[in-house]
Amino acid sequence: xxxxxxxxxxxxxxxxxxxxxxxxxxxxxxxxxxxxxxxxxxxxxxxxxxxxxxxxxxxxxxxxxxxxxxxxxxxxxxxxxxxxxxxxxxxxxxxxxxxxxxxxxxxxxxxxxxxxxxxxxxxxxxxxxxxxxxxxxxxxxxxxxxxxxxxxxxxxxxxxxxxxxxxxxxxxxxxxxxxxxxxxxxxxxxxxxxxxxxxxxxxxxxxxxxxxxxxxxxxxxxxxxxxxxxxxxxxxxxxxxxxxxxxxxxxxxxxxxxxxxxxxxxxxxxxxxxxxxxxxxxxxxxxxxxxxxxxxxxxxxxxxxxxxxxxxxxxxxxxxxxxxxxxxxxxxxxxxxxxxxxxxxxxxxxxxxxxxxxxxxxxxxxxxxxxxxxxxxxxxxxx
Ligand code: MTE
Ligand code: MO
Numbered sequence: 001x002x003x004x005x006x007x008x009x010x011x012x013x014x015x016x017x018x019x020x021x022x023x024x025x026x027x028x029x030x031x032x033x034x035x036x037x038x039x040x041x042x043x044x045x046x047x048x049x050x051x052x053x054x055x056x057x058x059x060x061x062x063x064x065x066x067x068x069x070x071x072x073x074x075x076x077x078x079x080x081x082x083x084x085x086x087x088x089x090x091x092x093x094x095x096x097x098x099x100x101x102x103x104x105x106x107x108x109x110x111x112x113x114x115x116x117x118x119x120x121x122x123x124x125x126x127x128x129x130x131x132x133x134x135x136x137x138x139x140x141x142x143x144x145x146x147x148x149x150x151x152x153x154x155x156x157x158x159x160x161x162x163x164x165x166x167x168x169x170x171x172x173x174x175x176x177x178x179x180x181x182x183x184x185x186x187x188x189x190x191x192x193x194x195x196x197x198x199x200x201x202x203x204x205x206x207x208x209x210x211x212x213x214x215x216x217x218x219x220x221x222x223x224x225x226x227x228x229x230x231x232x233x234x235x236x237x238x239x240x241x242x243x244x245x246x247x248x249x250x251x252x253x254x255x256x257x258x259x260x261x262x263x264x265x266x267x268x269x270x271x272x273x274x275x276x277x278x279x280x281x282x283x284x285x286x287x288x289x290x291x292x293x294x295x296x297x298x299x300x301x302x303x304x305x306x307x308x309x310x311x312x313x314x315x316x317x318x319x320x321x322x323x324x325x326x327x328x329x330x331x332x333x334x335x336x337x338x339x340x341x342x343x344x345x346x347x348x349x350x351x352x353x354x355x356x357x358x359x360x361x362x363x364x365x366x367x368x369x370x371x372x373x374x375x376x377x378x379x380x381x382x383x
Contacts, residue, residue: 024113036116064220065145080123087327090115095371105368121185145220150212167225204327257286261348284329285350290319307334
């Protein structure tokens, strides 16, 4: 594998693994804007960044269980209506480092910034599939296709040098309201190499692992993708399962993301002066479920107060409201009086009334995914 032609990256990113490149921004910068700047957006890779240097010749095939397989070029994608979708992408491994502190887990360590909120520009996958003769809202093609598999250009060691791949159900892919995109823009700019140039999938509301970058081909298949990252990774196991008794086939590939919230204005341990402290962070849930509430505690979770929420600065956030971005995070803020050393905690509730689990131990799993436990930070008050 060749890492000699990696793109330049922002110096303030915290590097969790160098080759493949995995990095996240510092907490405080993450919530300094509602739309995460491309430079600061976390980068999650499993191999070297591919190079596509001739955009006119770049193409990908759509084939498999369909009547008329087709080769599509960028111009075919640009011709379709363009949609801009604000969506938060979150790696299933976000907050893995904290989970590994209770009991060892396997995987790249991440603090709390393995997510970002971008405005993705591109064609709807539903429109692209219509081009090859699959109507909107199809769950099975005539030849028995039920899943859409995305295959990348990159090469990963987990696939023995083969490409990264993943699939989603055909019913989701052909549903225009699911907003699944083949994206060629991020925050109004041409997608850069780190994030999938020239074309990536963005599947809002589910773990980042299914949003395949650097599309090489799309296959309509009968069973879900059999690739490593669908079958031997990114599955949620109970705390009783460890490497000596794991049965990968017993669990489904993780799709939806559970409700999550994190305090970003404070590090794990902080020294502060007594008095007013502004606490801010992000909250987001999967499946297009908005955030109903964010609770903050300054006594380790005994008593709670509600934080204010917004997506656009100055406009109060209403879940599912006219101005809300249903796939995007909300930022929260609350000012509290802290007079003595204590633990500050955040937890969110989504519009389906799902809550975050209190203890990380209860959701510990050997791959360290989906750490959505209450987020805790320690403050040491000096007088
Ligand atoms: N696509 C390809 N081709 N190769 C990858 O390694 N990583 C996945 C997904 N798509 C990956 C990929 C994972 S695990 C995540 S969390 C997101 O991309 C990260 O996207 P980003 O690097 O644009 O933030
Ligand atoms: Mo991920």
